[in-house]
Amino acid sequence: MELKRIADEIKEAQNIVLTIHVNSDGDCIGAALALMLILDRYNKKNFSDKIYKMKNVRLVLDDKLPKFMEHFKERALVEYYPNFQMENIDLLIAIDSANIERIGNAAELRKNAKKMINIDHHISNTKYADINYVENVSSTSEIIYRFLDLFDIELDKEIASFLYLGIINDTGNFTHSNVTPETFLISSELIKTGIDNSEITDVLFGVTLGKARLLGEVYRNFEIDKELKFAYYYLSDKKAEELKIGRDETDGMSETLLDLVGIEASLFLKDEKEEKVKGSLRSKSSYDVNEIGMSFGGGGHKKAAGFNTAENPEKVIGKVKEELKKQLTKQ
Template identity: 30%
Template sequence: KQNHSIEEIAKQLMAARSVILFPHIQMDGDALGSCAALCKALRCAGKEAVILTEDEVPEYLSFLDQGYCTMDSEAIHQPDVCMCVDCGEVVRFPKREKKFFQGKITICLDHHTTSTPFADYNFIDGSIAATAELVYKVIKAMGIPIDKEIGEAIFTGISTDTGNFQYSNATKESHLITADLYDAGIDHAKVAVQLYQNTRLEKIRITNRILDTLELFGGGKAAIAYVSQEMLRQVGAELSETEGVVETVRNVKGVEIGAFVKEQDGGRIKVSMRAKTTGNVAEIAAKFGGGGHVKAAGCTLYTNLQEACESVKEAIEESLKIKD
């Protein structure tokens, strides 16, 4: 299957009467921000639209959900369009896969290098910093004005996926789109407080516990930390509140690759990895059946916490050796 144009995707959305949007599991600011912007735009155009999720909206992103999110797959019975956003593989929405293919038309809008076109209409561009930038273009192509709320949702996606404009994925285009959002009336400082300065004390506490596990390896070029269900219970934190920890692990001076290993409810192990400059964590994640971007990737392991840490360390050391 091939990529289509932004215009073609906009046309398909405008022709639809009902649309279900699918963010990836464990949604982040880009997945939910992109979906919220599209959902509001579609509703402004008089369409029935919802965001179908398979987990709760994390608290730090709850401001984006202005009555859009549902976990009821029958919220729209026979949707004209089902559209996955910020994900390009069915494993990224496992519990909703069946519903997705009930769409008369399926669309995929994504920016992961490891995604391959699988929907009826696809726009996947691994060179774009955030799916929210693609959403901006789709909404423009639909001819729907970008209001404050849509603008703040798009801003959330761009800000969170670029590390607030720090990472190498941020481009002139990211800034130009953001500049245009100011004309839509966004309050970037208010959104920044929501995203970055609204931290539950339990999140700070679990971060402390996790950073106590931080260990350097690979001659100081790599670092790893972990969290267990027991640690979360002791502190009263949610696993979703460990968002951001892997960046801290990567931030250690001299570290090129940072990994964060998470014991999920039910025993599966989720791994998040980040590279600083030359590392390629998408490659490492792919070895375990995962994927993502060159500098931010993840995978799931079906083993215990300790063995997962060992396997991940081994794979990272291997990857660093090849780069040397």
């Protein structure tokens, strides 16, 4: 019912702004662009002879797009804060953002919005909007897929490409435990449109030279707590500069550590701007890393979570170990 309510709110609105989280990934971008395209089709289907009634839908981001978006012409649809301006916003819709801080300075747009909607799949979501739809599924893109029926829009290749991008991003190309039969059913419908799923996968997961250098560094110098079955690595700004690593080339390192045989939890830490560090936590079956992420003001899912903190890396690693020990003793 809540999704239908959101669809009804969108149908009634004229000026709509979509926004996504900083350090954007394939799911938030894919979900937002897919929704934008669905609403574009809705405009053309219902208001082709009444242009003045067409919805004004825009997508704004308080960050740079990741490098893989260079492969998609639709990147031109994304606008950037603070250069973005719109008065009299009827709806501000945050997509794939577990808390309002995740959308960065774009949160300032709420002051000009009559209503805010939050659509997300993270169980740590703080339900910060006027209307919140949070469901623990593989990805926010899986949720956005349902808007096709709600707006009576036929799935096409362009929409399918972005939904597929989002789903494979958050399922690790269908390798994570968040994959369900429904995820596969939706993905099969997306592939039926003729999308090049192999190309989308290569764009998202292809290994650049910088990432190859980082993989070598991580494999040589990661550390393990054998008792906790916990692998971790900290990437300093100095080391990143030495290896000539771009910001996007660190994605997936926590999964790389978790793939080690015998490891049940992993942490990849890296320096961020403003003297903060960003942590990416992953687990298999025994640990709940969402709880740990939330202890640093972040969160996500039981088996995948993230956070940003001003604490120094050594303290962060120590605190994560303490939390893992607490969970281990309860098992």
